[in-house]
Amino acid sequence: MDTQEPTSELPDQPLTAVGYAGVLRELLPVALWRTDGQGRLVEWSLAAQDLLGHTPEELLGRHVVPALVPEANWDLAVQLEQRVLAGEAVVGTLPVRHRDGHFVPMEMWICPSVDPQGDMGVMVIAMETSAVRSMRSSLAALEGLFTQSPIGLAILGPDLRYLRVNDALARMNGVPAAHHLGKRPTEVVPGVNVEALEALMRDVLDHGEAVVDVRGTGRTPADPGRDRMWSCSFAPLLDGSGRSLGLIASLIDISDQEEARSRADRAQERFAVLAEAGARIGTTLDLRQTAEEVVEMLVPRVADSADVQLLEEVLGPDEAAASSQGVVRRMAAVFPDPDAPTAKLGVGMTFQVPIGSVYQRVIAEGRPLNLYLSDLPTLFPGPQGEPLRTYFADRIACARLIPLLARGKVLGGVVLTRTHGREPFDEQDRVLIDELVARAALNIDNALMYTSQREAALTLQRSLTNSTLPAVTGLELNGCYLPASDHEVGGDWFDVIALPDGRTGLVIGDVMGHGIHAAAVMGQLRTAVRTLARHHIPPAEMLCSLDAAVADLGENEMATCVYAVHDPASGDCLIARAGHPPPAVVAGREVVFLHGPPGTPLGAGGAEFRTERVTLAPGALLVLYTDGLIEARDRDVDEGMRQLARALTHLDRPLDEICDRVIGRLLPAAAQDDVAVLLARRLPHRSA
Structure with a gap:
C-alpha cells in the first residue's frame, strides 16, 4: 500500500475537538483521537477528555507516545504505529495515561487515517476496558434473561407497542414473538384484562414509578378453555438523562399456585x-x-x-x-x-x-x-x-x-x-x-x-305417679312435681296411701339419675312401698326393705326417701328418713325442720333406720320435699332451707296456693333438678 513520510511540521491550526453521540456517551463512551504522519495529536474528542482527563488544548500538537503511552510500552507503541502506517488495522488492549498520572486499560481499534495535510496518520477509537466488560456482561445478562428466563418478558415503547418479546411470554400468550412486534397488548391478547393493565402501564410511563405484582386474568390462545392468572410487574425504561424509552414488563403465570392456594383456602x-x-x-x-x-x-x-x-x-x-x-x-x-x-x-x-x-x-x-x-x-x-x-x-x-x-x-x-x-x-x-x-x-x-x-319416661312416670291424691281421714293433701326441664325426666316422686286401719302413709323419694331408667326404678320403689304399707310395716322397717330392694337392682343404684305414717286419732306422725332432706312442720308462724336421724340413702346397705315421732296440732302443716327445691348452684342447702321457711307462711290459705308460693319463691327461674313437694295439713277434729 502507499505510504507517506510524516513531516515534522505542525498543522497551521489544530482541529477542533470532536463531539460524540448521546447513546454512546451513556452506554459506552468511545474516545477518539488522531495523529498526523509525525505522530502528533491533531484530534482529541470530548469523550477522550471525559475518560482520560486531558483537554484538547493540553494535547493537540504533542507527540502521542510520550503524552499517553507508559514508558515501558514506548517500543511497542512505535511498532504498532509503523504497522498501522503501513496500512494495517490493529485491535488490542493497552494502558493509556490519565491526566492525573494513573493508567487506564482501554480496548482500542487503531487504523490508518489520512491527516489534513494528506499524509498518512493514525486514528484510535478506544473504550475503557472495564466499561466494555460491564457492557458485555450486561448485554449477555439481558440476552440470557430474554432467551432463557421462564418469566415472560417484554419491552414496550412509549406508545405501548411491543419492541421485544421473549419466548416465554410468546408461549404464555400463544402468539409467536414476531407477531407481537409493533402491536399493543389489546391487539395480541384481547381475552385478558389488558385495558386495565394498559392504564397501569400509562401511569408507569407518566410517573416513572414501577408497579409490582398486579393481577392479570383471562384467557389466551395458549389455553382458550381456561381462565388463567398472571403476576404482572411494569418498570420504566429510562436513558441516562431520565428520558423515557418505554417500559419493561415481566409476567409470571401463577394460575396453578392460585388454584392451589384457593383449594387450601377453601379446605x-x-x-x-x-x-x-x-x-x-x-x-x-x-x-x-x-x-x-x-x-x-x-x-x-x-x-x-x-x-x-x-x-x-x-x-x-x-x-x-x-x-x-x-x-x-x-x-x-x-x-x-x-x-x-x-x-x-x-x-x-x-x-x-x-x-x-x-x-x-x-x-x-x-x-x-x-x-x-x-x-x-x-x-x-x-x-x-x-x-x-x-x-x-x-x-x-x-x-x-x-x-x-x-x-x-x-x-x-x-x-x-x-x-x-x-x-x-x-x-x-x-x-x-x-x-x-x-x-x-x-x-x-x-x-x-x-x-x-x-316420651317413654314421661309415659312411665305419668302411669306411676298419682295425678290426684286420695281423700284420707284427718288430712288435707296437695302435691306437685316439677321436672328440671321439658327435655329431662327424673326419678322424683311422692305418694299417699290410705291404710286399712284408717291411718295414712305419706312417702316422697328421689332416685339418683334421670331418664327412663330413673323413672323405672322410681316405679319399682313406689310399687314396693304400696305393697309393704298395706301389711302395716312400720316406717323404719319399710326403709330397710326398700334399701334391700335398691341394692338388688345393682351396686350403682341409689335413692333417698322419707316414709311417714299419720294417725288421725292422735295426730301423731311416725317418720323415718333414708338420706333425704328433713321434713318441715309448720304450726302457727313457727317452722321447724325435723332433727331426727337422717339415715343413709337406699342402696347403701347395712344401715339401721330410726323413727321420729311428731305430733301435728290441728291446722299444722307437714311439708315433704326433694333436694331440688332447696339446692341450687347459687345457694347452699342451709340458705335454701331458710328460704323455704320464709315461704311457709299464711297457713290459712288453700294448700295449692301455699304450694305455688313455695315454688315461686324458691324457684324463680327454671329448676336445675327435679322437684317434688307433698303438703299434708291436719284437719280440725270436727272435720276428722
Whole structure:
C-alpha cells in the first residue's frame, strides 16, 4: 500500500475537538483521537477528555507516545504505529495515561487515517476496558434473561407497542414473538384484562414509578378453555438523562399456585365450617330446634336454600310405621328466594316420596345424588307439582339430595339448592355438604332417641305417679312435681296411701339419675312401698326393705326417701328418713325442720333406720320435699332451707296456693333438678 513520510511540521491550526453521540456517551463512551504522519495529536474528542482527563488544548500538537503511552510500552507503541502506517488495522488492549498520572486499560481499534495535510496518520477509537466488560456482561445478562428466563418478558415503547418479546411470554400468550412486534397488548391478547393493565402501564410511563405484582386474568390462545392468572410487574425504561424509552414488563403465570392456594383456602374454610357446625348443631336434644340449626348453618354460607325432612316412620310410634312408608315431614326449611313457591313448602307438612324418583333412590340407597332437570317430572308429579317444576327449571342452578344417615339407618333427607348467579356445587362443596349433613344426622338421631326415651319416661312416670291424691281421714293433701326441664325426666316422686286401719302413709323419694331408667326404678320403689304399707310395716322397717330392694337392682343404684305414717286419732306422725332432706312442720308462724336421724340413702346397705315421732296440732302443716327445691348452684342447702321457711307462711290459705308460693319463691327461674313437694295439713277434729 502507499505510504507517506510524516513531516515534522505542525498543522497551521489544530482541529477542533470532536463531539460524540448521546447513546454512546451513556452506554459506552468511545474516545477518539488522531495523529498526523509525525505522530502528533491533531484530534482529541470530548469523550477522550471525559475518560482520560486531558483537554484538547493540553494535547493537540504533542507527540502521542510520550503524552499517553507508559514508558515501558514506548517500543511497542512505535511498532504498532509503523504497522498501522503501513496500512494495517490493529485491535488490542493497552494502558493509556490519565491526566492525573494513573493508567487506564482501554480496548482500542487503531487504523490508518489520512491527516489534513494528506499524509498518512493514525486514528484510535478506544473504550475503557472495564466499561466494555460491564457492557458485555450486561448485554449477555439481558440476552440470557430474554432467551432463557421462564418469566415472560417484554419491552414496550412509549406508545405501548411491543419492541421485544421473549419466548416465554410468546408461549404464555400463544402468539409467536414476531407477531407481537409493533402491536399493543389489546391487539395480541384481547381475552385478558389488558385495558386495565394498559392504564397501569400509562401511569408507569407518566410517573416513572414501577408497579409490582398486579393481577392479570383471562384467557389466551395458549389455553382458550381456561381462565388463567398472571403476576404482572411494569418498570420504566429510562436513558441516562431520565428520558423515557418505554417500559419493561415481566409476567409470571401463577394460575396453578392460585388454584392451589384457593383449594387450601377453601379446605381451611371447610374445616372452619365443620368446626362451627359442631358447636352450632345439636345444642339441645330438641328435634325441631336441631333441624332448624342445620338449615341456619347451611344457608346462606353453603347453599341458597335448605330443607330438612324426616321419615314419618322414624317420627311416629311403631304401630304407625307400617302406614307411613315413604312419607316425609318437613322439620325445618329456609327459602330466602322471594320467587320460591313457599306455600307448598311449609314446615310441618308431609308428602309421599314419589315412587321411582331420585328422592326415593336417595332414601333407598342411602347415598347423596344431584338433582337434574330430567328428575323434576317424577319428583314433582301432576298438576300440583307444576309451580315447583317451573321454579326449579327457571331459578335453580343446581340441587343436591343428601340422606340423613345415622348408625346405618336413613332418617330422612336434606335438599340443598343454589340459584342462578352463584357457582354450582363443585367437588369440594359436595364433600363439605355431605360431611355437614352426616354430622347433622347424628345429632338428629340423638334427638330422636332422646325424644323417644323421654316420651317413654314421661309415659312411665305419668302411669306411676298419682295425678290426684286420695281423700284420707284427718288430712288435707296437695302435691306437685316439677321436672328440671321439658327435655329431662327424673326419678322424683311422692305418694299417699290410705291404710286399712284408717291411718295414712305419706312417702316422697328421689332416685339418683334421670331418664327412663330413673323413672323405672322410681316405679319399682313406689310399687314396693304400696305393697309393704298395706301389711302395716312400720316406717323404719319399710326403709330397710326398700334399701334391700335398691341394692338388688345393682351396686350403682341409689335413692333417698322419707316414709311417714299419720294417725288421725292422735295426730301423731311416725317418720323415718333414708338420706333425704328433713321434713318441715309448720304450726302457727313457727317452722321447724325435723332433727331426727337422717339415715343413709337406699342402696347403701347395712344401715339401721330410726323413727321420729311428731305430733301435728290441728291446722299444722307437714311439708315433704326433694333436694331440688332447696339446692341450687347459687345457694347452699342451709340458705335454701331458710328460704323455704320464709315461704311457709299464711297457713290459712288453700294448700295449692301455699304450694305455688313455695315454688315461686324458691324457684324463680327454671329448676336445675327435679322437684317434688307433698303438703299434708291436719284437719280440725270436727272435720276428722
